[in-house]
Amino acid sequence: MRKKLLIVSGIVAAAVVLVGLGYFLAWERYVNLPMKQAREAARQQQEELNKMVRHGEAVEVKPEAITIKVEKGGGDIGKTVTARVNEYTSIQIGMGFVNKPGEKLDLTRWFKQSDQVDMLYKDGQAMAVHRELRPGENPSESQPETGSALNAPRLSPEAQAQGQQ
Secondary structure, three states, rough: OHHHHHHHEEEEEHHHHHHHHHHHHHHHHHHHHHHHHHHHHHHHHHHHHHHHHHEEEEEEEOOOEEEEEEEEEEOOOEEEEEEEOOOOOOEOOOEEEEOOOOOOOOOEEEEEEEEOOEEEOOOOOOEEEEEEEOOOHHHHHHHOOOOOOOOOOOOHHHHHHHHOO
């Protein structure tokens, strides 16, 4: 009887150890490893983004290109860089975007020489161009005239209820 109890308790102990080992290996493979890979991918993306950021003063503004003297950014500090824009470039003034995806804008309308500009720049192409509002400039002045869903006037709840009737 005592021998059977010892064998059963050994089998139970081995089963507990195997279940624990299986849990640890599964956690390592399905939880910890993907977290490590995601962290590494995020680190690499952040490094690439840091290399793309440029901040400086606009030296020349053309309808399809902007030239800035880089004061801060990824490797071009003190140099002058010219970036082309296309319909995929996002233009932001203050907190608002002034173009819709796929819409190409004339940069001379939104930027002028001596503006402080932030830019995501890669291989001569501007991915995004941003400047803060100028002193005395209202946020509504920097919004495009063409209405978009983001810039559409907000309706009061009463007006919305009338529209649904």
